[in-house]
Amino acid sequence: MSLLSLLIFIPIVGMLLVAVLPKSYAPVYKFITTGIAVFQVLLAGYLYAHFEKNAVFQFVEQTNWIHLNIGSLGDLQIDYFVGMDGISAALVLLSSIVMLMASLSSFEIKENLKGYFILFNLMNLAIMGVFLSLDFFLFYVFYELMLLPLYFLIGMWGGANREYASIKFFLYTLFGSVFMLLVMVGLYFSVKDPITGAHTFNMLHMMNPANYQADGFFSYASNSQLYGIPTRFIAFIVLFIGFAIKVPMVPFHTWLPDAHVEAPTPISIVLAGILLKVGAYGIIRICYGIFPDAAIHYSYYIGLMGMISIIYGALNALNAKDLKRLIAYSSVSHMGFVLIGIASLTTEGLNGALYQLFSHGILSTMLFFLVGVLYYRVQDRDLANFRGLSLQMPKFTVFVVIAFFASLGLPGMSGFIGEAFSLFGAFLSESTNGMLPRWMAIVSTLGIVLGAAYFLWALQRMFFGEKKFKDKSWEVALKDLTFREYLVLIPLAAITILLGIFPSYLFDWSNASVSVLINDALVNGYIYLHQYFLIAS
């Protein structure tokens, strides 16, 4: 078994152990899960360290999975095909770190431990699979597999309004996946494996225009249309909306505040730390990788929506009364930078977007964990109910200050590099490829001021000033950090500061793959667009 498969399937061991061990061993479940997560961090770290920076796909593993002869339609060929490139390398590392922190945070879960940890491990498996699959079918399986445990984890272990939140989350994301299934099947029948000649789900083949059949539904040459719009454009839009819901992009974001507010702390961490990244990863790998023509065509609007998300999310965060809701909206704002970076179709912008994904993963984990610390102690997180927390919990406040300032983009911490390079890319776009006008980048910078405003305002209202809480008993309940909480917060704070000072530890890994992707996207995309507009005129 190769290393990537080990990384993906090791949680099965955890699932089995938790399932087999009797209820009397319940306190051990969390240690098993954490142990698995630690192993994954080490393995992901090993893979990251041994990643060849100038090559593209590595640690590749490809075997036949499902081969069926289905009569007149030919052979059904689905491969188990996994691999890692510069785009997924950092995200895999991030996922393993976030899962470790989430499992440490799961120590607070008190009820129905067996179910919780089985689902948690299942989710872990699916997440790793999504980032490493290079076969569309496999990707789809993992993608759907990820939703199921999340639905139950929110719906059963969440807050007061959890059922509403979980169903909303499920419907929203399911909406996206249904269309993905259609596009996937359409792509399957348009693409042929150049060696075997059979139809294939291989995403790398889908990225190469030469592999498309001349008469395929989604092929470059056939110029098939639906309602006067090229089918490839429709496929792009449909997939994009599916992923944009995950990102989330305004106006498809309203599941996020509810899901975050109702979810238990570890699940909030997974949602913000990983799930949002899956959306962005899907846009980069699938939308931009397979449909570069449509990507070029729609980049302006995607950049625009990114800009709107930045401002709109920040304004909503400014108005939030609940700390968790504030952070949820700040995620909307921060993911807007990712969108604008991707839409710029420049190496700088896409690298910046990937950096922002990693940085936001670490920071949102830290932020949601910090809210969890408060909520665990007093079951409250209204901004208005706390005053002068810095006097009550000084060490906690230190980490809050680090997390807030890193999130609002203070240079020297990771948030800044991601935002800055996404914006650099967006700004350079006009003079390099003409995707986005300069004013989009300039307007987006307003998000940086608003970011400072809502974070500092929250800091001022909750943490500074005279000590005053809603309830007198809170003065006893609000104890400073415990050892386990340090164990989560110190590494996260260290990562955000180290990455802020040494950003090349991410950029050097992603640079080569991103250049290839951008180059292919521009070349292939323009070839098709020329054809299309020649036919149209």
Add this chain to the structure above:
Amino acid sequence: MEQFTQLISFVFGSAKGIALLLLAAPLISFVLLFFIKSRKLVNLVSISSISISLLAALYLLKISVDGNTFSLSTPWLTVGNIHIDFSIHIDIVSVLMLTLVSIVAIMVLVFSTEYMRNESRYSIFFGYISLFVFAMFGLLISRNLFWMYLFWELVGFCSYLLIGFYTQKQSAILANKKAFIINRIGDLGFLAGLMLLLSSLGTLDLYELATRIQEHGLFVSIADQQLIHYAGYAFFIAVIAKSAQFPLHIWLPDAMEGPTPVSALIHAATMVIAGVYLLLQIYFLLDPTVLNFIAIIGSFTAFLGAFIAGRQYDLKKILAYSTISQLGYMVMAVGVAAPMAAFYHLYTHAFFKAALFLAAGSIIHRIHTQDIREMSGVRRLLPITFVVYLISAAALVGIPFFSGFFSKEAILNETWHWAQLHGNIYLLVPFFAFAGVMLTAYYVFRHVSLMFFGEQKKIESSIKKEHCAISVPLIVLSTGSLFMYPLYEEVHELAYMPYITISLMSIGFVFAYLLIYKKVVALLPATHLFNRLDTNVSSGLGNVVVYFAKYISWFDQYIVDGFVNFLGNLGVVLSGVAAWLDKYIIDASVNFIGNGTQKVGDIVRRSQTGKVQSYFAFSALLLVVIIWFFMRGI
């Protein structure tokens, strides 16, 4: 071990190593202070680390005084076509600045050992100061604008921490938030400037920028020239915020809520001049149109700050507005194409303003008030402070033979020369500058006389005179106000300039004397003439001055500050609207789709009655519809 000796020989064997040592010392001190609780050890670590930096800076000064410059550069990151190196450069300007920052920082730390004596978070305070000094050093020696931006924000962050050092004080935590957010607006300018330069010249390295401008000069395309032109404005926005220029100066008076040593170090001598320093560094990028704009903003700020200072009763606010005014002079000097005059004034100002703030700290420490109406006769109580204050204030006004005289003279000469070249509306620039000179004399006379002269108020205190930790820094800094004239060779010297300024100062003094002194303190026996003057001229002209200052103050508070507050409130209102939209429009439509599906489901479900008759009726109806549909087609 071998590597260790190599490191040692690198650090001490080369000027570059010395420069890195200078940068590292305060950072190491910051880290160490996390673990040190003993106050003596805190003093030792923080003061000695910055002393090491000072020694390093003096060594570098010795090398670079002959015109040697050197730089160090290591690759930091490469993304697409953007290459950013970590690079430092040492030339005479940056070394002089390093020396200045280390001297003021040491003095402020020594002062703080006494001033912050009763503070429980003593080591944290010294740690923050160390971090600030590190960031300031970094800002000064960065050769790459990207790194400069990093340190630019880091000094702002330290300023945020230190303004809000008294975390329980509501006004302080409001002030630090305000300061950070307003500086954030400036940061947008900086960021936009970086993007514009990347887009036009493709680099952020100051040396490369300079060579590209020189070599390509005429070959830079029109479009790129336009971008560079905008970059000038963009960077100036950053300067406006950081160096407290109109209209973003409003954060600086509020920043006085921080401890007084912080005001001396950060909000008078070092951080606020970062903007002027940035202008000096990117001077070659600024075209004449941008420079003219800079000159206008600077001169108006110089005037406005001096005017408002004349109305204040809070000692630290007076000094804050005075700083705004003096920063205006520096910015104006850059605008009138006299960057070295700006640098000269920056240097002299740092010393006398730091001395003034520390002296103010000495007073506040002793009598626990900042209101100058509650002070009088302080000169007997704090004699050393009094002398220091007088010397530094004389330098501030620009009285001959004090440092401020020479630097301000240089600026005024250049401004006058520039204005004569430009003519027209640009004559307003020297007008504001000269008016500022008069007003400076006015506000200095006013508050000095109120504070130090007159009857000594009864103050119960066990301390007899200044502690040596307070008096020594004061004396050291004030000597800087005495000997600092051979730094600058004037380019456009005008013989009659001293007469103009001296007469302007005298007018300012006389106004202050008539208006304030006579009314309030009445030290000299009043003559008939003075009475007449007092009632007529002062109540006439003086009231005009007072009223106008009142209006300016009102304008400052309600229009300028109000506008910023309005923008803030607008943000809150907009966010309210956005939240409403989010909840009732976007989210509601989502819920509507959800509920709608359910409703449709309900209706369809109700039709499933199970009665054959109704099914039949339904089918018949459907058949009719279908037939009609097809018939229509025919």
